[in-house]
Amino acid sequence: MRIALFATCIVDAMYPRVAQATVEILERLGHEVVFPAGQACCGQMHVNSGYFPEALPVVANHVRTFESGFDTGEYEVAVAPSGSCVASVKHQHALVADWAVEHGVKGADSTLAARADAVGARTYELAQLLTDVLGVADAAAQLGSYLPGTITYHPSCHGMRLLHLGDRQRSLLASVEGLEVVDLPEAEQCCGFGGTFSIKNADVSSAMLADKVANICGTGAGACAGGDASCLMHIGGGLHREKRTTPSGRPVRTVHLAEVLASTREKPLTIDGELALAGTPGGAR
Amino acid sequence: MSTVSLGMPALPPRGFGNISETEPFPSYARRELQNDQLRANLRHATHTIRDKRLRVVSELPDWEELREAGSAIKAEAMERLPELLAQFEEQFTARGGTVHWARDAAEANRIVEGLVRATGSSEVVKVKSMATQEIGLNEYLEERGIAAFETDLAELIVQLGHDKPSHILVPAIHRNRTEIRDIFLREMPGVDPELTDEPRRLAMAARAHLRRKFLSAKVAISGANFGIAETGTLGVVESEGNGRMCLTLPETLITVMGIEKVLPRAEDLGVFMQLLPRSSTGERMNPYTSLWTGSTPGDGPKDVHVVLLDNGRTRALADRHGRSALHCIRCSACMNVCPVYERAGGHAYGSTYPGPIGAILSPLLTGVEAEENKSLPYASSLCGACFDACPVKINIPEILVHLRGEDVEARHSRPGARRLPSQFDLAMAGASWAMSDGARMGLLERGLPLGKAAAGRDGVISKLPGLGAGWTQSRDIPAPPAESFRAQWAKRAKNSADPHGIKEGEGK
Numbered sequence: 001m002r003i004a005l006f007a008t009c010i011v012d013a014m015y016p017r018v019a020q021a022t023v024e025i026l027e028r029l030g031h032e033v034v035f036p037a038g039q040a041c042c043g044q045m046h047v048n049s050g051y052f053p054e055a056l057p058v059v060a061n062h063v064r065t066f067e068s069g070f071d072t073g074e075y076e077v078a079v080a081p082s083g084s085c086v087a088s089v090k091h092q093h094a095l096v097a098d099w100a101v102e103h104g105v106k107g108a109d110s111t112l113a114a115r116a117d118a119v120g121a122r123t124y125e126l127a128q129l130l131t132d133v134l135g136v137a138d139a140a141a142q143l144g145s146y147l148p149g150t151i152t153y154h155p156s157c158h159g160m161r162l163l164h165l166g167d168r169q170r171s172l173l174a175s176v177e178g179l180e181v182v183d184l185p186e187a188e189q190c191c192g193f194g195g196t197f198s199i200k201n202a203d204v205s206s207a208m209l210a211d212k213v214a215n216i217c218g219t220g221a222g223a224c225a226g227g228d229a230s231c232l233m234h235i236g237g238g239l240h241r242e243k244r245t246t247p248s249g250r251p252v253r254t255v256h257l258a259e260v261l262a263s264t265r266e267k268p269l270t271i272d273g274e275l276a277l278a279g280t281p282g283g284a285r
Numbered sequence: 286m287s288t289v290s291l292g293m294p295a296l297p298p299r300g301f302g303n304i305s306e307t308e309p310f311p312s313y314a315r316r317e318l319q320n321d322q323l324r325a326n327l328r329h330a331t332h333t334i335r336d337k338r339l340r341v342v343s344e345l346p347d348w349e350e351l352r353e354a355g356s357a358i359k360a361e362a363m364e365r366l367p368e369l370l371a372q373f374e375e376q377f378t379a380r381g382g383t384v385h386w387a388r389d390a391a392e393a394n395r396i397v398e399g400l401v402r403a404t405g406s407s408e409v410v411k412v413k414s415m416a417t418q419e420i421g422l423n424e425y426l427e428e429r430g431i432a433a434f435e436t437d438l439a440e441l442i443v444q445l446g447h448d449k450p451s452h453i454l455v456p457a458i459h460r461n462r463t464e465i466r467d468i469f470l471r472e473m474p475g476v477d478p479e480l481t482d483e484p485r486r487l488a489m490a491a492r493a494h495l496r497r498k499f500l501s502a503k504v505a506i507s508g509a510n511f512g513i514a515e516t517g518t519l520g521v522v523e524s525e526g527n528g529r530m531c532l533t534l535p536e537t538l539i540t541v542m543g544i545e546k547v548l549p550r551a552e553d554l555g556v557f558m559q560l561l562p563r564s565s566t567g568e569r570m571n572p573y574t575s576l577w578t579g580s581t582p583g584d585g586p587k588d589v590h591v592v593l594l595d596n597g598r599t600r601a602l603a604d605r606h607g608r609s610a611l612h613c614i615r616c617s618a619c620m621n622v623c624p625v626y627e628r629a630g631g632h633a634y635g636s637t638y639p640g641p642i643g644a645i646l647s648p649l650l651t652g653v654e655a656e657e658n659k660s661l662p663y664a665s666s667l668c669g670a671c672f673d674a675c676p677v678k679i680n681i682p683e684i685l686v687h688l689r690g691e692d693v694e695a696r697h698s699r700p701g702a703r704r705l706p707s708q709f710d711l712a713m714a715g716a717s718w719a720m721s722d723g724a725r726m727g728l729l730e731r732g733l734p735l736g737k738a739a740a741g742r743d744g745v746i747s748k749l750p751g752l753g754a755g756w757t758q759s760r761d762i763p764a765p766p767a768e769s770f771r772a773q774w775a776k777r778a779k780n781s782a783d784p785h786g787i788k789e790g791e792g793k
Contacts (some may be wrong), residue, residue, distance in 0.1 A: 007770050009720060013730055014763065016770035035774045041720035048667055048712060050689025054717035061721040099690070161669035190624045194666025196709075201664060201753030203315040207628040208666070209759060237760030240745055242300075 002032045004069055006080040006123065009041035015229045015272070021262035022081045029134055034075050036063035043096065044088035049196045052099050052106045059096045059108070060259060062089065063116045077133065078123040081258045083159020084228050091162055116217055125282040127168040127227060139261050140177035147263040148178035149277025152221040154212070154235065156228040157190050169227050169257050176260060184224070186234060193234035205274055209238040210235060216252065217244050222277035223253040225260055232256060250278065299649030300597025302420040305657035306635035314629035317373060323630055328460045328584050331621045337567025337616060345559070353681060354556045355677040356558060359612035362547055363602060368513040371546045371591065376517025380579025382589040389421035389596050396592050396782050397506065397539055401431055406503040410519060412528035413437035415453055415615055416541040418637040422506070430786055433506065434793025436499045436527040438491050447474040449632030454565050454617035459630055462487060493689040495527060505586070509542040510614070511557065512591070515550045518578040519591065522561060522571050532575050540587035543594050545611040560676035564616035596651030607649045608688040612677040613642050619671035620679060627665055634661060641671035645684045653688055654695040662688035708752055713732040730769035730785030740764030
């Protein structure tokens with residue numbers, strides 16, 4: 001199958017390795033990955049901050065960019081390594097399009113909402129695509145995923161509540177050879193990122209983050225995995241600021257689901273040249 | 286807007302009373318976050334109710350269908366509101382009751398005062414009521430020499446403590462039992478000076494205090510959980526039985542009910558009496574449900590009144606994106622699951638209605654352009670836990686986003702407003718320009734090495750200026766990579782000899 005990668009703005013600019021890992025996994029399964037060059041951002045930051053006029057061109061660009069490839073048959077589905085951005089594509093794009101028509105915005109396109117829904121219907125979050133479309137149930141057997149160590153898992157709000165990902169991400173992680181997934185207490189509590197919420201209500205956001213960081217460190221795991229780079233940047237930023245370390249003295253990190261799945265015996269996931277979960281219980285040194 | 290023919294003015298009235306921010310949410314919340322005792326109390330209470338709710342909700346195989354049914358009945362009630370209210374009035378009147386209409390808090394307070402004065406009494410007992418909290422009835426009556434005694438235990442604690450409720454179901458959630466004992470010792474006439482903070486002893490002291498009030502009161506004031514249009518029946522759902530004492534013992538009963546509480550049919554209660562107790566207290570069934578229809582000679586209050594309160598509700602109803610906030614049955618499930626409420630507490634929201642529902646309901650009642658409640662729509666990380674928990678499926682996150690849009694629009698179009706865009710406005714406009722075109726994004730991303738250079742030796746940025754300062758108060762930000770994915774992909778496409786194009790050790 002030909003699959004369009006929507007890298008999302010934060011992965012594109014801040015975490016290219018997450019996009020690389022996504023490509024790696026899909027190609028390992030024998031699929032061809034296409035990167036529509038016009039893509040930029042899903043517009044979620046603008047929508048969630050109430051800046052609908054500013055969101056409109058961002059949304060329109062996304063819809064235009066991805067629908068052309070669907071129309072020409074260049075690719076069949078689109079995938080993003082982010083539950084939050086996929087939820088935005090599926091749930092917010094048509095809302096913004098409707099808003100523009102309702103408010104008589106100059107040049108508002110009355111077909112945009114339906115086109116946005118059509119793009120949304122063919123857009124998948126990574127674990128959703130792997131599980132529901134590509135039939136991956138055992139990452140070790142089907143992807144050769146290997147990462148020795150202990151990890152905990154934070155299910156991000158939008159993947160969990162808007163996309164109903166359920167245990168898709170977690171069970172993919174659990175099927176990685178050598179990897180033990182330990183439960184995160186209060187896993188379903190928001191990490192406190194919330195886009196511009198973390199700036200506008202920085203104090204409440206920080207209090208939420210502090211609890212998330214404490215819960216992660218309480219598990220003793222070497223890293224916290226998740227499916228949203230933005231939440232992971234927030235959590236990782238808190239872990240780094242508090243200089244949180246594992247019992248063996250290594251910094252506690254955040255890693256993206258895609259990076260973990262892309263890790264193999266031949267080329268295991270490394271951070272600063274070391275095995276990502278080195279030194280954690282069960283981890284190889 | 287759709288014009289509601291209730292004799293109301295064409296422009297729906299704004300809500301007044303205790304439904305406005307007292308100060309912007311972020312600064313109030315910052316202060317409340319310093320209070321470790323408050324946070325511990327809130328955490329304990331919300332987690333206890335949250336877990337109980339999850340247990341009893343998971344028992345019902347048809348919970349989702351019940352939520353759908355509740356949502357559909359409420360949507361129907363909102364659609365037929367004028368007709369249902371007229372029917373309610375007709376039925377209520379036919380059974381010996383009197384209906385009063387109040388456009389806003391001031392009008393409702395005046396009506397209630399007049400009704401109390403007509404009885405010659407200067408004391409009233411009250412069953413816990415959100416509507417009377419909303420209009421500030423107690424304070425209004427007190428200023429005019431009428432003493433209103435709250436009889437719900439938690440409301441009593443709040444009242445005696447000269448405090449405000451901070452949760453709609455557990456108004457004294459922010460108090461622990463030692464604080465409660467101290468309040469009782471200080472404020473309760475004739476209390477045992479040896480009173481301990483044992484919950485049973487505290488409840489006994491309150492009970493003795495309240496009995497004296499029940500036996501002497503001639504007038505009671507209640508709210509209403511439901512008003513049935515078909516029969517003119519009012520209903521109150523409560524846990525302690527103090528409400529039932531109020532509803533049955535006095536001679537005059539005055540109910541203040543928001544117009545959105547009307548339900549078409551008596552059988553609709555079958556849905557809500559399952560949804561409400563499980564969502565609010567985590568109980569399968571609540572201890573006391575009182576329903577009354579008019580007055581009956583020789584049984585219960587002789588004189589029965591209802592004040593139908595608008596106070597911004599038609600304004601909310603006119604907002605087609607926000608009107609489902611009026612479906613709220615005041616169960617507080619959204620508060621108990623909200624991570625923001627759990628940290629900031631109810632007082633930070635300023636309004637009688639705190640938590641996620643308050644963050645949408647208060648601005649909808651007053652109008653966002655009214656400035657009163659403009660920080661509330663932002664008091665959420667949009668995590669969606671409230672939507673999941675809501676028994677009538679109010680899409681709170683979506684309404685929050687809608688209200689943010691209204692706020693931004695109002696701010697940008699307000700006459701005489703500061704014409705200079707804010708730093709945030711500029712950031713949003715700049716990001717919109719960059720993020721609506723892949724080529725522009727690519728061009729900007731060539732500046733990533735600058736960010737890398739700005740990072741410290743440990744590869745992170747620990748202090749950002751301006752808007753970013755909020756971020757770096759508690760979090761580091763990783764140094765950006767030397768190259769965006771877009772740029773890497775372009776190189777890979779050029780160099781097809783390398784089919785994967787993934788360099789080892791990239792990033793981090």
